[in-house]
Amino acid sequence: DNTYHGGSIGPGLQMRLRALHAFTGRLPLLELPAPGASVQLIGDSTASSLLSGVLHGAAAEVNGLAAEYQRRYPGLGLVLTGGDAPQLRPRLAPALGLIFVVPELVLIGLDRILRYNVDR
Numbered sequence: 597d598n599t600y601h602g603g604s605i606g607p608g609l610q611m612r613l614r615a616l617h618a619f620t621g622r623l624p625l626l627e628l629p630a631p632g633a634s635v636q637l638i639g640d641s642t643a644s645s646l647l648s649g650v651l652h653g654a655a656a657e658v659n660g661l662a663a664e665y666q667r668r669y670p671g672l673g674l675v676l677t678g679g680d681a682p683q684l685r686p687r688l689a690p691a692l693g694l695i696f697v698v699p700e701l702v703l704i705g706l707d708r709i710l711r712y713n714v715d716r
Contacts, residue, residue, distance in 0.1 A: 604661055609680040612650045632686040655687035662692045677701040 607615070609628055617625040626646055629635060637652060639645025662674050673694040676685060681697045688695060698704070 603675075606654075606657060608678045609650055609654055609683055612654065613646070616646060616650070628680070628683055631683045651683075651687060654684060658684065659689045659692065663689070666692070675701070 613626050613628070616623050623646060624643065626643055628651075629647065635647050635651045636644045637648060639648040658674075658676075665674075666672050671693075673696060674688075674692055675696045675698060677698055678701075679699050681699045685695060685697050
């Protein structure tokens with residue numbers, strides 16, 4: 597019905613990595629691997645443990661929230677937004693069903709608002 601009914605907003609993968617670096621004494625600032633790249637579940641170094649916690653933790657968070665939404669609202673689709681959405685998508689459970697990845701959704705929305713106001 598073209599109506600926003602609600603959702604959840606959480607920190608992206610880059611923000612999680614930057615926060616771990618900025619708010620701890622000595623954890624390194626890491627780059628995300630390429631989307632779909634294999635990341636160890638159990639890290640065997642500081643770097644691999646950070647990537648595991650960030651990537652698998654974020655995926656578990658989204659999987660859990662989406663599963664609960666779908667339990668309450670069967671047939672519900674999922675929209676992933678933000679620059680890290682393509683990185684997160686391959687790590688989500690196939691049972692979640694229809695998942696849209698729109699990294700630039702905020703910019704699309706701002707453009708729509710601008711065009712609406714210009715055309716008035």
